[in-house]
Structure formats: structure tokens, C-alpha cells
Amino acid sequence: MSDTDLYGLLFAKLSNRRNVPARAINRLFQAFSSSRMVSAKEDVVVEGAHASTCMFLTSGFCARYRLLVDGRRQFTEIFMPGDFVNLGSFLKKRQPRGLIALTDCRAAVISHSALDRLICEEPELMRSLWLETLVDGAISREWVLSLGVQNAKERFARFFCELFMRMEIVGLTEGDGFRLPMTQTEMSDMLGMSAVHVNRIIGELREEGLIEMCGGRVRLPDLAALAALGEFEAACLEASTDLLQAIA
Amino acid sequence: MSDTDLYGLLFAKLSNRRNVPARAINRLFQAFSSSRMVSAKEDVVVEGAHASTCMFLTSGFCARYRLLVDGRRQFTEIFMPGDFVNLGSFLKKRQPRGLIALTDCRAAVISHSALDRLICEEPELMRSLWLETLVDGAISREWVLSLGVQNAKERFARFFCELFMRMEIVGLTEGDGFRLPMTQTEMSDMLGMSAVHVNRIIGELREEGLIEMCGGRVRLPDLAALAALGEFEAACLEASTDLLQAIA
DNA sequence: CGTGTACTTGATACAAGTCAAGAATAGTGG
DNA sequence: CCACTATTCTTGACTTGTATCAAGTACACG
Numbered sequence: 061m062s063d064t065d066l067y068g069l070l071f072a073k074l075s076n077r078r079n080v081p082a083r084a085i086n087r088l089f090q091a092f093s094s095s096r097m098v099s100a101k102e103d104v105v106v107e108g109a110h111a112s113t114c115m116f117l118t119s120g121f122c123a124r125y126r127l128l129v130d131g132r133r134q135f136t137e138i139f140m141p142g143d144f145v146n147l148g149s150f151l152k153k154r155q156p157r158g159l160i161a162l163t164d165c166r167a168a169v170i171s172h173s174a175l176d177r178l179i180c181e182e183p184e185l186m187r188s189l190w191l192e193t194l195v196d197g198a199i200s201r202e203w204v205l206s207l208g209v210q211n212a213k214e215r216f217a218r219f220f221c222e223l224f225m226r227m228e229i230v231g232l233t234e235g236d237g238f239r240l241p242m243t244q245t246e247m248s249d250m251l252g253m254s255a256v257h258v259n260r261i262i263g264e265l266r267e268e269g270l271i272e273m274c275g276g277r278v279r280l281p282d283l284a285a286l287a288a289l290g291e292f293e294a295a296c297l298e299a300s301t302d303l304l305q306a307i308a
Numbered sequence: 309m310s311d312t313d314l315y316g317l318l319f320a321k322l323s324n325r326r327n328v329p330a331r332a333i334n335r336l337f338q339a340f341s342s343s344r345m346v347s348a349k350e351d352v353v354v355e356g357a358h359a360s361t362c363m364f365l366t367s368g369f370c371a372r373y374r375l376l377v378d379g380r381r382q383f384t385e386i387f388m389p390g391d392f393v394n395l396g397s398f399l400k401k402r403q404p405r406g407l408i409a410l411t412d413c414r415a416a417v418i419s420h421s422a423l424d425r426l427i428c429e430e431p432e433l434m435r436s437l438w439l440e441t442l443v444d445g446a447i448s449r450e451w452v453l454s455l456g457v458q459n460a461k462e463r464f465a466r467f468f469c470e471l472f473m474r475m476e477i478v479g480l481t482e483g484d485g486f487r488l489p490m491t492q493t494e495m496s497d498m499l500g501m502s503a504v505h506v507n508r509i510i511g512e513l514r515e516e517g518l519i520e521m522c523g524g525r526v527r528l529p530d531l532a533a534l535a536a537l538g539e540f541e542a543a544c545l546e547a548s549t550d551l552l553q554a555i556a
Numbered sequence: 557c558g559t560g561t562a563c564t565t566g567a568t569a570c571a572a573g574t575c576a577a578g579a580a581t582a583g584t585g586g
Numbered sequence: 587c588c589a590c591t592a593t594t595c596t597t598g599a600c601t602t603g604t605a606t607c608a609a610g611t612a613c614a615c616g
Contacts, residue, residue, distance in 0.1 A: 205382045503563090
């Protein structure tokens with residue numbers, strides 16, 4: 061994915077959720093000053109450091125995680141192209157803890173001061189960014205639901221549906237599949253289960269014809285059945301704007 | 309808790325996290341138009357209905373939940389006095405799904421239009437409300453961590469620490485304890501475990517002298533030990549503003 | 557006082573964790 | 587391009603935390 065996709069991603073993401081004037085998107089696009097590359101497995105930011113810029117992911121995947129003292133790890137959020145990885149730093153002025161690149165990543169950088177100016181002059185843009193925060197929270201609550209009451213197979217089904225839907229918004233799906241650049245160990249830390257169990261569940265889902273995986277790609281031949289298994293809201297799949305249904 | 313506490317709660321909450329001009333808080337206070345009572349166990353809003361107001365809880369507890377088709381329930385968020393229960397409706401214009409009063413509740417009501425005007429004129433206020441959304445998301449991610457990797461006892465410890473800290477911000481703690489108006493079944497649906505197991509874990513924590521419960525009240529005689537057990541960030545306990553540490 | 561709701565406790569079942577060891581891949585340097 | 591290494595993936599055996607079922611007790615409340 062080339063840098064020139066920045067505009068496309070901004071447009072896909074923002075106009076998907078609200079009506080934002082093209083002018084505002086344009087101004088936002090132009091306010092990005094530079095881009096930053098991060099290699100796979102590296103930290104994206106220095107935890108807790110003073111932050112003066114926000115980063116908008118244009119290629120690659122990264123994720124937020126938390127560690128417990130004995131080494132247990134839980135990913136709490138996954139970012140894909142079209143996501144701001146540290147939008148909170150705009151208000152917080154500090155970098156988030158535990159933000160790691162799952163793959164090589166490229167992010168477009170915008171300074172807080174530029175963003176500051178922009179949202180004063182373009183209130184619609186401010187609302188869109190606020191809404192992004194709201195969507196992030198809604199997704200986190202979906203994870204809470206999943207981790208709280210679903211069994212391993214249901215969690216997996218839901219996880220794949222969520223990724224598929226989010227990737228579709230930014231045009232990253234390829235037919236009925238997408239690139240899934242994640243080890244089973246990483247998945248286990250997203251889904252709150254052991255890596256061994258991830259492997260077994262993937263085997264079962266494959267047997268049942270619900271997923272196909274090879275070469276870092278997944279295919280979901282029967283998305284409806286997968287969504288039903290994970291009780292992932294069908295509305296979310298049909299029209300991505302309906303993700304809003306989940307927010308309120 | 310009387311209605312006159314609205315100002316106090318707004319002040320405690322907003323000024324705890326950011327420096328907001330007193331004038332802004334004052335104007336926000338005056339923009340609330342009415343108050344609404346909801347009885348225990350009732351739905352606070354009609355799910356998915358058109359929303360034109362936001363509600364700020366002034367007394368009582370309520371919570372967001374999600375149901376699976378077979379009846380499994382998971383609470384995804386708990387609200388206490390000083391929390392906006394449906395701030396998202398300001399951008400979304402729809403009521404959230406599954407919002408229930410755990411106890412009798414009273415909420416102060418502010419119309420979206422009034423809020424709209426206000427945040428245009430008081431940008432600091434807008435940032436504070438946006439920050440509230442960010443904090444909600446951060447809390448949800450803490451739940452993800454807890455549900456994902458912690459065992460039942462650790463989850464409990466963390467849960468009580470979180471409640472204590474949040475109540476402290478709005479002055480609802482009573483010494484080393486607080487009112488916990490929740491059945492064990494409700495706790496089980498917050499912590500992603502069965503009600504029976506909740507009961508057993510409470511018993512163990514009581515044995516170990518980490519909690520005392522009676523008459524709908526909890527005491528945490530050794531908060532430090534409890535925080536250590538749940539790996540709840542000590543920084544959060546000491547200075548509530550440090551909750552921000554968790555956000556970024 | 558009786559009737560429902562919440563709490564408590566015991567016995568049993570099972571989903572998922574852990575440990576271990578081999579097979580398949582992917583990376584790396586000569 | 588191949589051998590060498592390190593991850594990752596896969597599978598089996600065993601363990602354990604937590605769910606489920608069941609039944610009884612303590613309250614709360616009309």
C-alpha cells in the first residue's frame with residue numbers, strides 16, 4: 061500500500077460513518093506532515109513519552125497490549141490501515157502504553173497543533189474524530205462481551221467477522237477473505253485463550269468449512285454461518301455504517 | 309443524594325481530569341433542563357430509539373449489558389453518579405442498547421442542542437466530554453485485560469479496586485468501603501463467571517481478609533494487597549488524575 | 557407468616573490450560 | 587542455493603479452573 065492511499069483511507073473511514081464535507085477531509089489530508097515506518101515486532105511509540113503528534117495507520121497492522129507481571133499478555137485493541145493508533149494522545153499528551161507493530165507499518169503523522177487548529181475551524185471533523193473514539197470504545201465493549209460470555213469457538217467466529225467487517229470499510233478484503241498477519245500465539249493473546257487451544261479451534265472451524273487459512277490469509281466461505289456462530293450482528297456486515305448501531 | 313449535587317458531581321468529574329474553566333462548568337450545569345428517575349431493574353432508555361438528550365447520572369447505579377440469544381448476559385460498562393450514561397447519543401442520535409438501572413436512579417438531562425451550542429462556545433468543555441469518551445474506552449480495555457487473562461479472584465480484586473477508585477473521584481466512598489448495590493448474579497455477569505463461582509470467590513477473599521461485605525456494603529481493609537492481587541495500577545489509586553495514565 | 561429472591565454449599569462435568577515433543581516453515585548466513 | 591536455526595504450527599496426555607446441577611438456608615417483603 062502506497063503513501064498516496066492516505067487520502068483514500070481518510071475518505072473511506074470518515075465518510076463511512078458521518079457526512080463530513082469533502083473540504084474538511086481535504087484539509088485534514090493536507091495537515092499530515094510526514095510519515096513514519098515501524099518494523100514488525102517493534103514498539104510503535106515510547107510508552108508514556110510526551111506526545112505531540114497523532115498517527116494514522118496507512119499500512120500494516122499494530123495492536124495495543126497489556127502485560128501482567130508474570131508475563132501474561134492481553135491485546136486490547138487491534139489497528140489496521142485507516143485507524144488512528146494514538147488519537148487519545150491528542151487530549152492526553154502522552155503516548156499510550158504497549159503499542160506494538162504486528163507487521164511492518166507505515167503511519168501518517170499529524171501534529172497536535174495542526175489538529176487543534178483544524179478541529180476549531182471544522183467542527184464536523186472534530187465530531188468525526190470524537191466518533192472514532194466512540195467506535196473504538198464500542199469495539200472494546202464487543203471484546204468484553206466476547207471474552208466475558210463466549211466460548212473459544214464463538215470468540216474466534218466473532219473475531220474473524222469483526223476483522224472482515226473493519227477491513228471491508230477500508231477496502232482491504234480480497235473476495236471473501238483477507239490477509240491475517242498474525243501468529244497463533246498473537247491470536248491467543250487477543251482472544252484470551254492459550255495458543256494450543258487456538259490451534260485446535262482453528263482446526264475445528266476448518267473441519268466445519270467455516271474458515272480456510274493458508275499463507276497468512278484467511279477465507280470465510282460462509283460468512284453468514286460464522287456470524288451466526290459468533291452472534292456477530294448481521295447489520296454490521298451488510299452496511300458498515302450500521303456499525304453505528306453498536307455505538308450509541 | 310439530592311439534586312443539588314449535580315454541580316458538585318460535574319465539578320468533581322470534569323476538573324478531576326482536566327483544567328476546565330469554572331465558567332464552562334457553570335454553563336454546563338445551567339444547561340441541564342430537567343431530571344429523570346428510573347426505578348431499579350428498569351431500562352433507562354428505549355433501545356435504538358431516537359435520542360435528543362444526554363443523561364448525567366446524579367444518583368444510583370446503572371449498567372450497559374449485552375445478551376446472547378440463549379440468555380447469556382454480559383455487562384460491558386457500569387455507571388455511577390458523575391457518569392454520562394449515553395454521551396455517545398450526542399453524536400449517534402440513537403439510544404444505546406441494553407442500558408439498565410441497577411438501583412433506583414436519578415439523572416440530569418441535557419438536550420443535544422444545548423450541548424451543541426455549549427461545546428462550540430466552550431471548546432475546553434468539548435475536550436472534557438471527548439475525554440470522558442476516552443476514559444470510558446480505557447476502562448473497557450481494562451475489562452478486556454481482566455476478562456482475557458485474569459482468573460476469577462484476580463478479576464474480583466481488580467473490579468473492586470476500579471469501583472473504589474471511581475467512587476473516590478466523586479466522593480462516594482465511605483472510609484475504606486462503599487455501597488455496592490449489586491447482587492452476586494449481577495456481579496457474575498460483569499466478571500464473566502457463574503454466580504456460584506462469584507459466591508465462592510467472595511468467600512475466599514473474605515477468608516483472606518481482603519474484603520468484608522455486609523448489607524450491600526463492601527469494605528476493602530487492605531486496598532494495597534487487593535490492588536496487588538488484581539494488578540490494579542497503584543498510580544490510579546493514589547491520584548485519580550493518574551487514571552489518565554491508562555488512557556493515552 | 558408465607559413466598560420469592562438472594563445466598564450458600566456440595567457433587568460432578570467439561571472446557572480450556574499446561575507440559576511436552578515432533579513436524580513444518582521461515583529466516584539467515586556461508 | 588543449501589544447510590542451519592529459530593519460530594511457528596500441530597498433536598497427545600494430563601491437569602485444573604470454572605460451569606452446571608441440585609438442594610438447602612437466610613433474608614426481604616407484602
